[in-house]
Amino acid sequence: MQVKRKLEILADAAKYDASCASSGTERRNSRDGKGIGSTTGTGICHSYAPDGRCISLLKILLTNFCVYDCVYCVNRVSSNVPRARFSIDEVVQLTLAFYRRNYIEGLFLSSGIIQSPDYTMEQVVEVARILREEHGFRGYIHLKTIPDADPDLLARAGRYADRLSINIELPTAASLSALAPEKDGAAIRISMARLRERIDAGKDKTVSGKRPPKFSPGGQSTQMIVGADASDDRTILSTSADLYGRYRLRRVYYSAFSPIPDASPALPLQSPPLVREHRLYQADWLMRFYGFESHEIITGEQGMLALDMDPKTAWALQNRAMFPVDLNRAPKSTLLRVPGLGVRNVQRILAARRVRAVRLDDLVHMRAPINRMLPFIQLPDHHPGATLDAASLPVRLKDTHAAPQQLGLFI
Amino acid sequence: MQPRSSWDCSSRALMHNIYLKDETDIEGWRAAARRLIAHGITPQEVDWYVGPARDAAVQADFFAMADDATNLPAAPSSIVDQENNAGIAPPNIFAGQPGIPAEGRSLMVPRQFVELVRSVILHCAPERFGLLYRVLWRLQQERGLMRLAGDADVARLNAMTKAVRRDMHKMTAFVRFREAMVEGRPRYLAWFEPEHHIMAAIAPFFIGRFAAMDWTIMSPRMGMRWDGNMLHFLPGGKPGALPAEDAGEALWMSYYRHIFNPARLKLKAMQKEMPKKYWHNLPEAELITSLIAGAGMRTQAMLERAPEPPRRKVIGYQRKPRRPDIAGGNE
């Protein structure tokens, strides 16, 4: 089979993994003229597909042959999709060819499970080893790790990779055993805990100041499929909060379950609206950077996030007694809860109000989303008055753009 | 290089015309700004130009004359970093100038301003030089000015910096090299049209990443070539000179086509990050229209397809018994 055909099949097989990040790792370059590549810290998206997703890495499977039968997965053993397998050298050459042309930041490699978890993991690690050791590749490498593989193999993976990930797949252990019978929720979590230990150890300097061997400097991440089981947003977010807390994940990715070729009859026919995925990301953001607890964020009925407005606005509407917030007096943690006010503008307000009072005009110049903010804030030249308590406020703040979109609208 | 200036008595009140060497002449701007401030010349009295003075008869160095005059205030001599007295200002910006008396008023130059100058100067808007001078002027009186993100001038500077940074980031993302074999060695060639004057500023990124490669990036205003050892700046060019699509590009096109999930279309999200103005430079962009057009049908087909029994023989996978070291998990 030609490399081109393999690439088609194995990119098709990889696209349901949402992550394509190339961020969070150490900074490197190849200014010394040996090898090739660099990393930037924040990562670079080299392109975007019409599905809105960033293309930062060459995201492929080593093979989409798989002995497991995860119901939601296009590569499960019982699916009839075409199969292919790259040789190790083909992946290495493809990565380098794309990198030299500045198409990508690096490689995100995962694989279906062939023969055994150990055998598969060994092949994946070998690709990374050859890139690093034989080609001096200093770009980004993200390896998907197989929780059942030998801990020594995971340790080797961490030596070469910038990021490791193990997918939690589903929000609850019950869903996992129903939809991915061969997977073991406990083994997944144990592997995450083990990775965390090694990642943490790789960061600590010893007393003598010597650097420990580096281990996945970009940390670990995971992915959860949304809408393939009946879990509500409350369950999803509390699972995320638990994962962030326990295993110090860099990111939890949410992937709205979408129709796949040759889907299993065991799956729901209806895929969730894409906006649900978007709201989960917003809520996740609020937990990580805005001081919200997972249980506060759920304001909609039946444990769901509101689809028609962002979760912060929805939360504010249910907690109107806390508002209006005086932008010139409120502490940082309160400013962070004002709808429309992002982390950056909060910092700007804090800096500015030490010099003089912040007024409405300042917000205009800072290009803050004034209309969303006005009902909730107080300034020397503005008070929301009755608008804050008006019954019509929720309707006014509805996010009309985010209404669930029909595919047909675009065609 | 000293900036040249001249008296221009044509129509308005006395104006000072400052001629900078080129679009990113940060040294020239800095030297001129220091002297203008020292002589108490208000922002309204200064016009900034790029290029040689138009009138050879007025090439006399205003500053040389002015510095000789005894009735002018003494020129600044030192920098006070308001934020941090450790003197964070990068070298060569606002550093002391030879020929300027070593006593007198201090120039107020907060660190944030110095940082802004370095990126704002790369912006394409002609008014950047004057705006920077106005803010420097105001800083001499308004000590906290840089912290007022809501001030119209500061907000404009912040917006300009953001635009320049974004342009630089997009250049690191969207430059596409094509490979050509020249005398048995691969050379990598790209065409890119940055919006702002960022070519020289972005060079270290490409050198740090592709130091062992021989690469050239051309743009309408200027080009640069890294030969593996040295960076050479070239005059501007035309896009036609690129080599034809190579095998690597064909594979990239396949990849783009297949990494796209037709069941999700988020065109706004795509265009926000990859605006159309970049498309003509991205080989994969020519696929976008057809991918979008085909997405609905492909998704419908997936939904309507009756589930098929597996065509291959499925042998149930037998999990190994759990290793003793992971027994007793937390679920």
Ligand code: SF4
């Ligand atoms: S293990 Fe499951 S999720 Fe992974 S490729 Fe195989 S079937 Fe898909």
